[in-house]
Amino acid sequence: MAETPLVRAAGLGKSFRGRRSTTQAIADIGFEQAPGEFLGVVGPSGCGKTTLLRCLAGLERPDTGTVEFDGRPVTGIPDAVSVVFQDYHRSLFPWLTAGENVRFPIRDRGRAAGREQAREALDRVGLAGFADHHPFQLSGGMQQRVAIARAIVSRPRFLLMDEPFASVDAQTRAVLEQLTVTITAELGLTVLLITHDIDEAILMADRVLVLSARPSRVLREVPIDLDRPRDEVETRALPLFQDYRREIHRVIANPGTAD
Amino acid sequence: MKGLAGFAALVGLWELLRSAHVLPPGSAPASVDIARALGNPDLPGATAGTLIAWAAGLLLAASIGIPLGVLLGLSRWVDAALTATVDFLRPIPAVALIPVAVVVIGLGAGMQALLVGFACLWPLLISTRFGVRDVDPLLTETGRVLGARGLRLAATVTVPAALPSIRTGLRTAASLGLVVAVATELATGSPGLGWFIAQQQQAGQIPAAYAGIVVAGLLGYLVHLVTS
Ligand SMILES: Nc1ncnc2c1ncn2[C@@H]1O[C@H](COP(=O)(O)OP(=O)(O)O)[C@@H](O)[C@H]1O
Numbered sequence: 001m002a003e004t005p006l007v008r009a010a011g012l013g014k015s016f017r018g019r020r021s022t023t024q025a026i027a028d029i030g031f032e033q034a035p036g037e038f039l040g041v042v043g044p045s046g047c048g049k050t051t052l053l054r055c056l057a058g059l060e061r062p063d064t065g066t067v068e069f070d071g072r073p074v075t076g077i078p079d080a081v082s083v084v085f086q087d088y089h090r091s092l093f094p095w096l097t098a099g100e101n102v103r104f105p106i107r108d109r110g111r112a113a114g115r116e117q118a119r120e121a122l123d124r125v126g127l128a129g130f131a132d133h134h135p136f137q138l139s140g141g142m143q144q145r146v147a148i149a150r151a152i153v154s155r156p157r158f159l160l161m162d163e164p165f166a167s168v169d170a171q172t173r174a175v176l177e178q179l180t181v182t183i184t185a186e187l188g189l190t191v192l193l194i195t196h197d198i199d200e201a202i203l204m205a206d207r208v209l210v211l212s213a214r215p216s217r218v219l220r221e222v223p224i225d226l227d228r229p230r231d232e233v234e235t236r237a238l239p240l241f242q243d244y245r246r247e248i249h250r251v252i253a254n255p256g257t258a259d
Numbered sequence: 260m261k262g263l264a265g266f267a268a269l270v271g272l273w274e275l276l277r278s279a280h281v282l283p284p285g286s287a288p289a290s291v292d293i294a295r296a297l298g299n300p301d302l303p304g305a306t307a308g309t310l311i312a313w314a315a316g317l318l319l320a321a322s323i324g325i326p327l328g329v330l331l332g333l334s335r336w337v338d339a340a341l342t343a344t345v346d347f348l349r350p351i352p353a354v355a356l357i358p359v360a361v362v363v364i365g366l367g368a369g370m371q372a373l374l375v376g377f378a379c380l381w382p383l384l385i386s387t388r389f390g391v392r393d394v395d396p397l398l399t400e401t402g403r404v405l406g407a408r409g410l411r412l413a414a415t416v417t418v419p420a421a422l423p424s425i426r427t428g429l430r431t432a433a434s435l436g437l438v439v440a441v442a443t444e445l446a447t448g449s450p451g452l453g454w455f456i457a458q459q460q461q462a463g464q465i466p467a468a469y470a471g472i473v474v475a476g477l478l479g480y481l482v483h484l485v486t487s
Pocket residue numbers: 016017023024025043044045046047048049050051052214
């Protein structure tokens with residue numbers, strides 16, 4: 001990688017000690033991510049993807065290894081890092097309206113400025129007229145849009161997303177995937193998207209990190225050389241897309257033969 | 260409307276039991292007489308006395324119970340340190356403390372507010388503590404990721420998320436506080452509805468005594484309406 005990486009993880013390992021047994025979630029994960037790069041992370045469910053994200057966000061301390069953000073070791077939650085959690089419907093503040101949820105990260109910026117920036121963020125996700133709605137009045141897809149608006153309103157440099165579209169219908173999902181790619185590209189955001197959906201990773205990412213089953217390690221890094229913008233239907237039909245798809249499926253199915 | 264019909268039915272039943280002599284007419288006055296006695300000139304003052312003691316006690320309990328409940332909910336250490344004390348004090352009925360309170364603090368509005376406050380403290384403290392402990396960790400984690408820490412996190416995420424629970428505690432405390440306020444007046448002669456009822460009964464003004472009871476019931480109903 002020519003550029004200095006924005007994110008660097010090396011030798012990450014993480015176990016959870018239970019009362020009876022210990023679960024090793026991550027065996028050994030290391031990677032680098034360049035500024036502005038869109039990295040997809042795929043792996044079977046339960047392999048430690050969420051745990052990895054939590055280590056990267058400073059929410060969890062790895063047992064071994066280090067995470068560096070912008071050249072500095074991550075010990076707490078860095079200011080310039082934002083997260084969209086898997087359970088967006090549980091992570092929106094139900095007592096606040098959509099507009100107030102989006103204003104939450106920027107409450108220090110003064111009333112007028114905060115309102116304006118929140119309005120702009122809601123605009124970006126296509127929810128211009130919904131600032132006064134409470135989360136329960138919005139559909140799942142709209143709630144996820146609010147979560148995305150809230151995650152980008154403070155102009156973070158690194159956005160972590162944990163299976164953000166896992167619980168919306170296929171139609172909404174395709175729309176939200178496009179929306180996320182467009183917005184993060186416009187803002188020049190560095191994004192790490194966790195998903196168990198290989199197609200989604202190929203459609204959205206510049207590079208895909210393939211993780212093994214638990215305890216996870218990196219099986220392969222697959223750079224995705226597909227032109228952008230990537231129309232969902234057209235891109236899926238490309239032979240190159242099919243090749244990536246086949247490669248990643250094979251790596252996951254036969255981890256032993258990787259490399 | 261339904262509530263009104265229920266009330267009318269209650270009045271009807273009262274009159275029926277009176278005319279059937281199930282209720283002795285001497286101690287069960289006609290509802291018209293009770294209604295007329297609602298105009299008793301001492302009644303507004305007595306009502307105000309009860310309301311003030313109730314509000315002061317509730318305010319006192321809320322200003323201690325809610326912050327302390329938040330602290331107990333947030334800190335396992337503080338919780339462990341105080342649980343035994345709380346569990347020991349909580350079952351003591353506030354009315355059982357009346358004689359002690361009179362001796363230690365003396366008669367007066369302060370003593371009454373303290374007793375009401377003591378009674379109201381526990382439901383507020385306990386439901387706040389449980390409410391805070393039950394807050395979805397994903398919400399507080401989201402708050403932290405979005406830049407809120409410490410006191411700020413508690414004020415902007417933890418307490419709002421626990422609010423439904425705190426409101427339940429407030430509702431219980433408000434009703435209980437009214438009971439304790441009236442009971443304290445009955446027992447100690449602090450100015451209020453309880454004392455008014457006792458006085459009228461001793462003076463043989465039975466309709467007025469009932470009027471006091473009706474107003475106490477009405478207050479309880481209003482408190483219920485306001486807090487739910
Ligand atoms: N806080 C925790 N305590 C105990 N075990 C955990 C905890 N978090 C995750 N695990 C375990 O670690 C493994 C990986 O979990 P997770 O990172 O959520 O996987 P994924 O997101 O890939 O589905 C799972 O076996 C899970 O049960």
